Amino acid sequence: MELRLVRHATLELDIDGTRFLVDPMLDPEAARPPIQNTSTDDRNPTAPLPSVDLDGVDAVVVTHLHEDHVDDTARDRIDGVPVFCQPEDSGDLEASFDDVRPVSGLVEFDDITIAATPARHGTGDLAEQMGPVTGFLFDGTETTYVAGDTVWYGPVGDVITQHDPDTVVVNTGEAQFVEGNPITMSREGVAAVAEVTDGEVVAVHMEAINHCLCTRVELREHLDAEGVENVTIPADGERV
Helix, strand or coil: CCCEEEEEEEEEEEEEEEEECCCCCCCCCCCCCCCCCCCCCCCCCCCCCCCCCHCCEEEEECCCCCCCCCCCHHHHHEEEEECECCHHHHHHCCCCCCCCCCCCCCCECEEEEEEEEEECCCHHHHHHHHHCCCEEEEECCCCECCCCCCCCCCHHHHHHHHHHEEEEEEEEECCCCCCCCCCCCCCHHHHHHHHHHHEEEEEEECCCCCCCCHHHHHHEEEEECCCCCEEEEECCEECC
């Protein structure tokens, strides 16, 4: 498996010769207003878009419908490939894409097994307000777990324990509103993931949306202080 972070949660996953584009946010820098009720007012995305070869994409995976995971530019530019998603999102995505394939259990694509995994986009009432979100497990020659927009909680650890993935991708950044706890993985959550897996953890979802407050440097400082060594924090456009 080869992984390239495009930006934020947008990934290119090359698995056994098949390329998946995960959570395509393709808007140019500053194309959208800031997310409201947050501590900053920078326009989104806050970072430029590295190059993306859409012609080389074999399938798209959308973990949920928030605009920082599938935006209007992606809906306009992506065509002619399957789009895997959670069942709750299929109707919305069918308005933009011709071949939408909801995943509620296991599906096969190019000899790769794709499984939906549980995720929780925050804690308490805020998680309900954020709506449904799903992670995805890709089982080919290696196993890759894309946890999605989730905090650290029991089912994430259960997926790691049961499937023993070679790579775990976590959406970090501590996305947060003025009130309430982070709605994505905290730096403590990343350390917890690293503790329960024997694989490599790849931390993404930072420095591209105005309510993601934890930077790459801050995450690395926390992990170093905790003695965590199996976490990679790629730059936008970097291949790992």
